[in-house]
């Protein structure tokens with residue numbers, strides 16, 4: 115039995131008799147807890163942050179059984195202690211007993227406990243490691259938090275889309291993707307194709323616990339690449355309504371995109387180097403480097419409905435939107451429909467009101483076209499530092515291919531801090547919608563990628579869909595990209 119008291123920062127253990135360690139730390143459904151051991155001691159003066167407490171229930175003699183996540187650097191464990199907890203002013207009178215409901219309320223200050231979720235695990239994600247990561251880091255946390263889990267191991271590409279198209283959404287609060295970014299993309303598109311899509315987007319949160327090779331959603335929303343920690347953040351974080359993008363083209367039906375669309379050097383390095391998969395993630399850097407050294411250009415025309423004109427306006431937009439609390443307006447069907455696509459792309463000769471073509475001198479010599487909605491596209495790749503979850507904007511970054519090689523290389527070396535956007539040969543705009551018209555010479559092959567997936571190289575129109583996706587973020591914000599500190 116542990117004596118513990120409530121403090122402002124968490125539960126502080128006072129005096130230890132014994133604690134209980136569940137199954138070496140990685141079991142956790144209540145029924146599995148039969149195998150509890152009574153071995154380890156918890157040192158006196160240990161602080162268990164409220165955020166780490168995932169479940170509390172009554173034990174014998176007014177004591178409580180408290181389950182929490184213990185985490186320190188790479189050490190990660192789910193533990194249960196039996197404690198006699200006294201309260202402080204924060205819960206009730208000093209010295210008096212704290213109740214289970216009081217401690218649960220402190221533990222779940224920003225979220226609801228005990229949700230029901232669909233968990234997609236893609237066995238192929240992250241070079242086949244996803245099932246192992248799910249079993250050892252994700253499942254223990256969800257079980258300890260008494261989540262109801264409908265586990266779906268994806269059996270083919272498109273499985274998560276099909277599943278989300280027909281699943282009974284009344285049974286669930288959300289979807290957790292134990293995968294890379296491909297499964298959230300599928301989940302969102304499955305929901306988008308439902309007849310009751312307004313209700314589905316309104317009801318279900320969609321989050322990623324990073325088990326793939328590309329984990330931009332978890333990095334940007336939860337700030338970690340550790341699946342166990344990300345799962346704790348999903349359970350404890352704030353729910354946020356975030357913008358999505360809708361990609362329309364001639365040959366495909368409108369496609370939801372939560373991450374990016376890219377054409378030029380990045381698309382070549384990502385999709386065009388698939389054959390080099392065997393060398394791992396470095397293939398991407400090599401692909402970029404080769405194309406930069408070759409000064410490869412990808413001519414196109416780009417039309418936009420802009421929100422900002424230059425980097426000064428971009429900074430002002432960021433400052434004014436950063437503190438906004440987000441979308442509270444209920445969703446309706448109009449919010450999910452494209453404004454500029456009626457089954458056909460609009461005519462290039464007649465831009466809709468408020469649209470304009472970007473400078474042809476730049477777009478005809480472009481090296482990178484990249485749009486995004488999340489700041490981090492990979493670890494240490496802060497490509498869209500000014501991205502905000504629900505500013506009703508798509509971030510558009512263009513690299514002028516006429517820049518000298520050393521200038522391009524220098525800007526790309528600053529991707530980790532998001533400082534590339536301040537270089538003169540890099541444009542960074544906020545737009546409401548855009549049109550990309552690739553203009554490659556006849557016979558030249560290239561790539562467009564949407565959320566990292568291959569897309570036909572053809573004209574695309576992209577529109578922002580404000581506040582459509584319910585997701586989870588640590589403090590209700592994206593992981594710090596450093597942009598605010600930079601603009602002061």
Ligand SMILES: Nc1ncnc2c1ncn2[C@@H]1O[C@H](COP(=O)(O)OP(=O)(O)OP(=O)(O)O)[C@@H](O)[C@H]1O
Nearest residue numbers: 239240268269270271272293294295296326327328
């Ligand atoms: N059982 C399966 N067999 C083959 N492909 C699958 C299967 N399940 C899912 N997929 C596909 O795998 C793609 C990549 O998945 P995901 O993003 O989760 O992993 P990843 O390791 O990050 O992938 P990548 O290496 O492509 O970035 C998804 O877009 C999905 O369509």
